[in-house]
Amino acid sequence: DAGITQSPRYKITETGRQVTLMCHQTWSHSYMFWYRQDLGHGLRLIYYSAAADITDKGEVPDGYVVSRSKTENFPLTLESATRSQTSVYFCASSEWATYNEQFFGPGTRLTVL
Amino acid sequence: SQQGEEDPQALSIQEGENATMNCSYKTSINNLQWYRQNSGRGLVHLILIRSNEREKHSGRLRVTLDTSKKSSSLLITASRAADTASYFCATDGSYSGAGSYQLTFGKGTKLSVIP
Numbered sequence: 001d002a003g004i005t006q007s008p009r010y011k012i013t014e015t016g017r018q019v020t021l022m023c024h025q026t027w028s029h030s031y032m033f034w035y036r037q038d039l040g041h042g043l044r045l046i047y048y049s050a051a052a053d054i055t056d057k058g059e060v061p062d063g064y065v066v067s068r069s070k071t072e073n074f075p076l077t078l079e080s081a082t083r084s085q086t087s088v089y090f091c092a093s094s095e096w097a098t099y100n101e102q103f104f105g106p107g108t109r110l111t112v113l
Numbered sequence: 114s115q116q117g118e119e120d121p122q123a124l125s126i127q128e129g130e131n132a133t134m135n136c137s138y139k140t141s142i143n144n145l146q147w148y149r150q151n152s153g154r155g156l157v158h159l160i161l162i163r164s165n166e167r168e169k170h171s172g173r174l175r176v177t178l179d180t181s182k183k184s185s186s187l188l189i190t191a192s193r194a195a196d197t198a199s200y201f202c203a204t205d206g207s208y209s210g211a212g213s214y215q216l217t218f219g220k221g222t223k224l225s226v227i228p
Contacts, residue, residue, distance in 0.1 A: 043156075043201070044218075099143070099205075101161060102146075103158070104156040107153075
């Protein structure tokens with residue numbers, strides 16, 4: 001399927017567990033982004049990637065790890081999940097960073113118990 | 114902290130009326146974008162306006178940008194029930210010195226269009 005997909009769509013985990021959220025895009029966009037959306041905070045950037053093997057921190061990177069070995073995939077890992085990481089996570093991609101539109105995935109709703 | 118801040122936080126109008134949402138930001142920008150989010154879905158890009166543009170139209174959408182006041186407005190004309198969604202402005206430019214690779218989103222305006 002063309003576009004940007006995220007998996008899983010819903011995830012419940014326990015404090016201290018490792019969780020990986022997957023993101024896949026079919027456009028070969030150079031830039032990919034991970035955001036979290038929380039009530040009262042809007043969307044906040046966690047990490048972004050300008051190309052394969054190039055990643056950088058956003059506004060709220062603590063507790064998260066990313067990798068990008070292939071252009072089309074950008075997984076986000078919570079190494080030891082905490083309750084404060086309960087959120088909705090969105091992946092996005094774009095051709096030229098902030099110079100044009102970003103395309104968003106459908107989101108992953110993560111609950112950490 | 115948020116670069117863009119939308120106003121009002123919530124807006125309720127009757128179908129057929131116009132809806133106006135405002136966005137204020139703090140630092141200089143190259144462009145400003147508006148996105149829509151339907152409940153439980155991802156964000157969808159609506160329109161991008163560059164810093165050297167003052168007004169832009171797309172269908173029933175009209176966006177204005179006033180860089181001297183660091184503000185933008187989104188007007189939806191002849192609103193429909195299907196326009197019910199949250200609307201976000203997003204700006205580039207640096208809020209933290211990290212460069213222009215990051216879009217910073219406001220908290221959004223929740224629009225309800227009553228049939």
